[in-house]
Amino acid sequence: MVSIFLKVIYVFLIVGINLYVGSYFVNKIAGRTVYKRGYTAIKDGGVSYPAFKIFKYLEKDSKVGLWDFLLLLFSFFIWVFIPFSNVLILIRFDNDLIISLLFLMILFFLFVINNSKSKYSLIFNNISRNVVMMFSFLIPLFLNIASLVLINRTLALKEIIGLQYRNWNIIYQPLGFLIFLCIIFLQVKIFGLTKTDKLFYGDNWGIEGNGFAKLALRIANYNIVFFLIVLTVILYLAGWQNFYFINGNIMFLLKFYIIFFIILLIDKATPAINYYKYLTAINLKFLTPISVVNFIITIVFFMLRNVYSLI
Amino acid sequence: MAKELFQGIYSSHKIVFIERIEKNLQFYLKDKIANIKKSGQEIILDIDIKNIDFVLSELKNNPEFSVEILNSIVFYPSKNANFLLLSLASMSNNFSLILKINLGVIEKNEDSELLENNKLFSDSLSSLSLKNKKYINLLNYTKTENFLIKYNEIIEEISKYYKNANNFKNNKILRQSVNDLIIKSGVLDGLDFFDLYVQAEFDLIVKAYMDLTIAEINSNDIFSAIKFTDLLTIISRLDYSAGIFPEICFCIGVEDVLQIKVSRKVSLIRMLISELFRISNHIFYIAKISKVLGADLCFNKALIEREKVLRIIELYTGSRINPNFIRIGGLKEDLSDAKLLTLKKALKEIMINIDSLETLLLDNSIITAKLKNIGIINKDVAVKYGLSGPNLRSCGIRYDVRKNRNLLLYKDISFLIPVGKYGDCLDRVQIRFNEIYQSIKIIEQILNQITDEPVKKYLRFDGVNIPRIETVASVECPHGAYKIFLELEDEYILNLVPITPSINSLFCAQEILQGSKVEDIILIIASLDLSSSEFFQRFYLW
Numbered sequence: 001m002v003s004i005f006l007k008v009i010y011v012f013l014i015v016g017i018n019l020y021v022g023s024y025f026v027n028k029i030a031g032r033t034v035y036k037r038g039y040t041a042i043k044d045g046g047v048s049y050p051a052f053k054i055f056k057y058l059e060k061d062s063k064v065g066l067w068d069f070l071l072l073l074f075s076f077f078i079w080v081f082i083p084f085s086n087v088l089i090l091i092r093f094d095n096d097l098i099i100s101l102l103f104l105m106i107l108f109f110l111f112v113i114n115n116s117k118s119k120y121s122l123i124f125n126n127i128s129r130n131v132v133m134m135f136s137f138l139i140p141l142f143l144n145i146a147s148l149v150l151i152n153r154t155l156a157l158k159e160i161i162g163l164q165y166r167n168w169n170i171i172y173q174p175l176g177f178l179i180f181l182c183i184i185f186l187q188v189k190i191f192g193l194t195k196t197d198k199l200f201y202g203d204n205w206g207i208e209g210n211g212f213a214k215l216a217l218r219i220a221n222y223n224i225v226f227f228l229i230v231l232t233v234i235l236y237l238a239g240w241q242n243f244y245f246i247n248g249n250i251m252f253l254l255k256f257y258i259i260f261f262i263i264l265l266i267d268k269a270t271p272a273i274n275y276y277k278y279l280t281a282i283n284l285k286f287l288t289p290i291s292v293v294n295f296i297i298t299i300v301f302f303m304l305r306n307v308y309s310l311i
Numbered sequence: 312m313a314k315e316l317f318q319g320i321y322s323s324h325k326i327v328f329i330e331r332i333e334k335n336l337q338f339y340l341k342d343k344i345a346n347i348k349k350s351g352q353e354i355i356l357d358i359d360i361k362n363i364d365f366v367l368s369e370l371k372n373n374p375e376f377s378v379e380i381l382n383s384i385v386f387y388p389s390k391n392a393n394f395l396l397l398s399l400a401s402m403s404n405n406f407s408l409i410l411k412i413n414l415g416v417i418e419k420n421e422d423s424e425l426l427e428n429n430k431l432f433s434d435s436l437s438s439l440s441l442k443n444k445k446y447i448n449l450l451n452y453t454k455t456e457n458f459l460i461k462y463n464e465i466i467e468e469i470s471k472y473y474k475n476a477n478n479f480k481n482n483k484i485l486r487q488s489v490n491d492l493i494i495k496s497g498v499l500d501g502l503d504f505f506d507l508y509v510q511a512e513f514d515l516i517v518k519a520y521m522d523l524t525i526a527e528i529n530s531n532d533i534f535s536a537i538k539f540t541d542l543l544t545i546i547s548r549l550d551y552s553a554g555i556f557p558e559i560c561f562c563i564g565v566e567d568v569l570q571i572k573v574s575r576k577v578s579l580i581r582m583l584i585s586e587l588f589r590i591s592n593h594i595f596y597i598a599k600i601s602k603v604l605g606a607d608l609c610f611n612k613a614l615i616e617r618e619k620v621l622r623i624i625e626l627y628t629g630s631r632i633n634p635n636f637i638r639i640g641g642l643k644e645d646l647s648d649a650k651l652l653t654l655k656k657a658l659k660e661i662m663i664n665i666d667s668l669e670t671l672l673l674d675n676s677i678i679t680a681k682l683k684n685i686g687i688i689n690k691d692v693a694v695k696y697g698l699s700g701p702n703l704r705s706c707g708i709r710y711d712v713r714k715n716r717n718l719l720l721y722k723d724i725s726f727l728i729p730v731g732k733y734g735d736c737l738d739r740v741q742i743r744f745n746e747i748y749q750s751i752k753i754i755e756q757i758l759n760q761i762t763d764e765p766v767k768k769y770l771r772f773d774g775v776n777i778p779r780i781e782t783v784a785s786v787e788c789p790h791g792a793y794k795i796f797l798e799l800e801d802e803y804i805l806n807l808v809p810i811t812p813s814i815n816s817l818f819c820a821q822e823i824l825q826g827s828k829v830e831d832i833i834l835i836i837a838s839l840d841l842s843s844s845e846f847f848q849r850f851y852l853w
Contacts, residue, residue: 271677272605274830278680 007090015079019222022260023050029264030194054215062211065117071110075220078103078227083158085240085249095155097145100231107224108134114217129276130190136283137183140291144176147291147298148235157234164238175294177236179287184228185263186282189273191221194264229259329354332406335375340366345413351567352716353783353794354408360465363412367472370399370410377403381473382697382792383814384466387806389798392416395465396796398810402694402708405715409783409796412465475696478818489520494832502836504846505817511829519824521817523846539565539797539804540639540772547633549809551844552595553588556788557809558637560795564784568777568799571640576764578720580642583757584627584634585786586750591620592789593743593750594665596840600740601672603837604681609672616664623654640768655758662751669744673737682737686823686835689734696819699812700791701746702839705731705738712787724756736838743840772802779805788812790842811845 027049081096081103083089093099111131151172152160160169170177188194233239233255240248273279305311329349336347336356343365346357358366370378382398393414400407459481470476494507506525510518539561546561547554559581566573594617601609621631627646628634636643672678688698693706703710711728713721729745731738777799785794791812798806816839824835 269608270606271601271609271675271681273677274605275681278677 004090007088010088011079011084011090012076014084015076015223015226018226018256019219020050022222022226023053025261026194026264027053029268057211057215057218060211060214062213064212067110067114067117068213068216071107071114071220072216074103074107074110075216075223078107078223081157082227082230083161083234083239085252086158089158093156096157097149097155097160100157100227101142101145104224104227105138107220111220114213130274130279133190133276133279133283134187136280137186137287140179140283140287141183143288143291143295144173144179145235147295148173148176150298150302157239161234161239161241165241168236168238170236173236173294173298175290177232179291179294180228180232180236181259181263182282182287184225184232184259185266186273186279187225187228188263188267189270190279191225192272192274193221193225194267229256229263232259329406332376332404339369339373339375350782351563351784352407352718353785354406355411355781355783356408357411357413359413360415363465363468366410367469371472375404377401378408379403379694380697381469381475382407382699382794382812383810384469384476384479385796385808385810386462387808389806396808396810397469398794400697400792402710407785407792409794411781414465475815475818478821489518492829502841502843504843507832507836509824509829509832514829516824516827516829516832519821521821523817537804538772538802539799540802542804542807543638544635547635549811549844550788550790550793550842551632552842553592553789554633555585555588555636556786556793557795558634559585560784560786560793561797561807562637562639563786564782564795564797565639565799567784568780568782568797569639571768571770573640573768574764574766575720576761577641577766579757579761580646580766581637582719582721582724583754584624584636586753586757587620587624587627588634589789590661590747590750591617591624593747594620596743596789597668597672597740599837600834603834604678606672606675606678609668612664612668612671616661616668619657619661623657626650626653638767640770642766645766651758651761654754658751658754662748665744665747673741673744679737681834682740682838683735684733685736685831686827686838687733687735688819688823692819692822693734696822697815698791698819699815700787700789701742702739702791702816702819704728705742706734707732712785712792716785718786721753723760724753726753726756736834739838739840775802777801790840790845791815809845811842813841813845816841 024047078100080090081093081100083096108131111134112128115128115131148160148169149155151169152163154160154163233252237255240252242248243251273282301311329352333347333349333354336354337344340356343362344356344358346355348355356366370376378399378401380400380402382400383396385396385398387394387396393416395412395414397410397412398407399410463480466476466480489508489510491511492509494509504525505521505523508520508522509516542561543558546557549557565571594613598610598613598617601607601613624634625631627650628636628643688702688706690706690708693703693708698706699710699712707730709728709730712718714728726749729742729749731742779798779800781796781798783794783796785792787793793812794810796806796808796810797804820836820839824832827835
C-alpha cells in the first residue's frame with residue numbers, strides 16, 4: 001500500500017519536474033530567438049519563469065467549470081499505464097498500449113467539449129477545426145503502432161522494451177519513427193507552445209479562458225506532447241534499456257530531451273501552420289500514405305518470414 | 312531571378328506634355344474655370360461649386376483627358392473661403408491634377424467663436440511667440456451639422472462619377488450596423504489608427520468597415536503659421552517608416568514656387584537617400600509579414616538587414632527615422648568619399664542577404680500556400696479605389712511616379728519597374744523584393760555618377776514678401792504616390808495638406824475583405840503596407 005503511494009508521488013514528481021523543465025526550455029528558446037534591439041533587452045525565460053507564469057494565470061479572475069478540472073485530471077491520468085522504469089509502473093496491465101491510447105483519445109474529446117463552451121462561434125470554429133486535425137493524426141499513428149505490434153507480437157509496453165535488448169525498433173521501422181516525429185511536431189504547431197506573441201494567433205486561445213481554465217489547457221497541451229515523445233522513446237528507442245555502460249534511466253531521460261529539443265528547433269525554424277487546409281493536405285497526402293505503405297511492407301515481410309518461412 | 316533583374320538594362324522615363332493638357336483644359340472648360348496653373352508636374356484647377364457636375368463629366372468622359380482615378384478628397388479651410396481638394400489622375404493620358412473646389416464661406420460654429428474669445432487659448436498663442444497672428448487658421452468649420460449635410464451632398468454628387476468617393480463621407484450609420492465582430496486597434500501591430508467592424512457569416516466576412524475617427528488628434532494647427540524653413544525639422548513625422556519623402560516632396564514644391572535650381576549632385580544624393588529609405592521600408596514590410604506568418608527566422612533576419620540600412624542612413628543624416636537632411640535648394644551637409652565607400656561595401660552584403668532571405672521566405676511551400684489566392688485585387692478594383700505604388704503594380708499596372716513624371720534625375724538611370732500578375736498577397740510580397748533589387752541597382756549607378764559640386768545654398772527668407780501662392784509636388788514613396796499641397800504667404804505656411812496613398816489601400820481593404828475568411832484579416836491588412844502616421848491629419852471629415 002505504502003509502495004503504491006510512493007510510486008504515485010514518484011510519477012507525479014517526475015512528470016511535474018519535467019513539465020517545469022520543458023516549459024522553461026520552451027521559453028528559453030523562444031526568448032533566445034527574439035532579435036533584441038537597442039537597450040530594451042527583455043529577459044524572457046529565467047529559471048523561475050514557469051512558476052511566475054502559473055501565478056500569472058491564477059491571478060486572473062475566471063469561471064472554473066467541471067470540464068476544466070476533468071481536463072487537468074485526465075492530462076495526468078494518461079501516465080498511469082506508462083512504465084517509467086522496470087519497477088515504476090502504477091498499474092500493471094497486459095494491454096497497456098491500447099489503454100493509454102484510449103486515455104489520449106479521451107483527452108482529445110475533452111478538448112472539444114472544453115472549447116464548445118466558447119461564446120464566440122468564430123473562435124469555436126477555428127479551435128474545433130484544429131482539434132479535429134489532432135484526431136485525424138491518430139490515423140497514421142495507429143497504422144504505425146499496428147505495424148510495430150506485428151513485429152513485436154505484444155501489446156504490453158514493458159515487453160516491447162524488453163524485446164529491444166539487441167536491436168532497437170527504429171532499425172525495423174525507420175519510416176514509422178519519422179512519422180511519429182512529424183506528428184509530435186505538428187501537435188506542437190497546433191498548440192502553439194513556442195509562440196511568444198499571442199496577438200497574431202488566428203484562433204484566440206490566448207484571449208478566451210484566462211485564469212485556471214487557461215492553466216489547465218496549457219498543462220494538458222504539454223502533457224500530450226510529452227506523452228507522445230515518451231511513447232516514441234518506448235516504442236522505437238528501447239525505453240530504459242542500458243546503452244553499453246550508461247544506466248537505462250539516464251538513457252530514457254537523454255532520449256526524451258534529445259527528441260524534445262529537435263522538435264523545438266524545427267518548430268522555431270518553420271512558419272506557423274494554423275491553416276487547416278494545409279494540415280489536412282499534410283495528413284492525407286503525406287503522413288497517411290507513407291504509413292499505409294509502411295504497414296503493407298511490414299505485413300509482406302511478416303508473411304514471408306512467419307507463414308512461408310522464406311526469410 | 313535576382314541576378315537577371317539586376318543585370319538587365321531598361322529604358323528611362325516617359326515624356327509628359329503637361330502644357331498640352333493645360334491648353335486642352337482651357338479649351339474644353341472655358342468659362343467654368345476660375346483659375347488654372349501648372350505647378351511642377353501637376354495642374355491645379357480652380358472651380359466653383361456650381362460647375363462641379365459639368366467639369367467632372369468632362370474630365371471623365373472626354374477622351375482627351377479620361378481621368379479614371381480619384382485618389383482622395385480633402386477639406387481645408389482658408390482665409391477667404393473653404394476649399395475641397397480632389398486629387399485626380401489619368402492612367403491612359405499619364406497626368407494628374409488637383410481640382411480645387413471653392414465652397415464659399417461657411418458659418419462659424421459657436422465653439423470656434425468661443426475659442427477665439429477664450430483667454431487661455433490666446434495666452435497659449437502668445438506663449439508660442441508668433442509675431443504674425445494673422446497667419447493662423449482657426450478651424451472655423453468644426454463639423455457643424457449643417458455643414459456635414461452639405462458636405463455629404465457634394466460627395467454624393469462626386470460619387471456619380473467616382474464610386475469610391477462614398478468612402479470619404481461622414482458616416483456613423485455604417486459603424487452601428489456592421490458589428491458582429493469588433494477588432495480593436497491595439498490587436499494589430501503598428502496598425503493603431505482604426506477599429507475594424509466586421510459582419511460575418513460563420514467565418515466568411517460579409518461586410519467590413521474601418522472606423523478612422525479614433526485617429527483624430529487635437530494638434531489642429533501643427534503646420535499652420537509656421538515658417539517654412541522651420542517646418543523641415545518636423546515634416547518627416549508625416550511618414551514614420553520613410554521620413555525622407557515628405558521632406559523631398561515639400562522642398563520640391565517650394566523650390567518650384569521660388570524657381571530655385573539645384574545642382575546635379577544634390578538631386579543625386581536626394582535620390583540615393585530616398586532609395587535607402589525605400590529599401591529600409593520594404594525590409595520592414597517583409598519583417599511584418601513574416602511575423603504575421605509566424606516565420607520567426609525570417610522576421611529576425613529581416614530586422615538585422617534593416618538595421619544595416621538604418622545605420623548607413625544614420626551615418627549620412629544623423630538620424631534613423633526623422634532625417635531632417637533636405638534643405639530648400641540643397642542639403643544639410645555634403646557626403647564625403649569615405650561615407651560613400653561604406654555604402655559601396657555594405658551594398659553587396661545587403662544584396663546577398665536579401666536574396667537568401669527571399670529564398671528562405673518564398674521557397675517555403677507552407678508560406679506560399681498561405682499567401683496564394685488571398686486578398687486578390689483586380690485591375691478594375693485597383694483603378695476604382697485609386698491605388699498607387701507597389702500595391703497597384705502588383706495588380707499588373709505599370710505606373711510609377713519616378714518614370715511617369717520627370718522626378719529628380721531618375722531619367723538618367725536604368726532600372727525596371729517590377730509588375731505583378733494576380734494581385735494577391737504573394738505578388739505583393741514578391742514585388743517588394745524586386746523593388747529592393749532595383750533600388751540597389753539605382754544606388755550603384757548613383758555612386759558612379761556623383762561628382763564634386765557644392766550642395767549648400769545659403770538662402771535667407773526673413774522679411775521676404777511672397778504673395779499668397781499655392782503649389783503641389785509629388786514623389787513616389789514606398790507606399791505609393793505622395794503629394795503635398797501647400798499654401799504660402801510671405802515666409803509662413805497657411806496650409807499644408809498631405810495627400811497620402813495609404814488611405815486608398817485602406818478603403819480597398821474594405822472591399823477585398825468581403826468574402827475572405829476571418830483568420831486572414833491580419834494578413835490581408837498587413838500585406839497592404841499601411842503607414843499609420845499618414846492618417847493623423849485634420850483634413851479628413853469622416
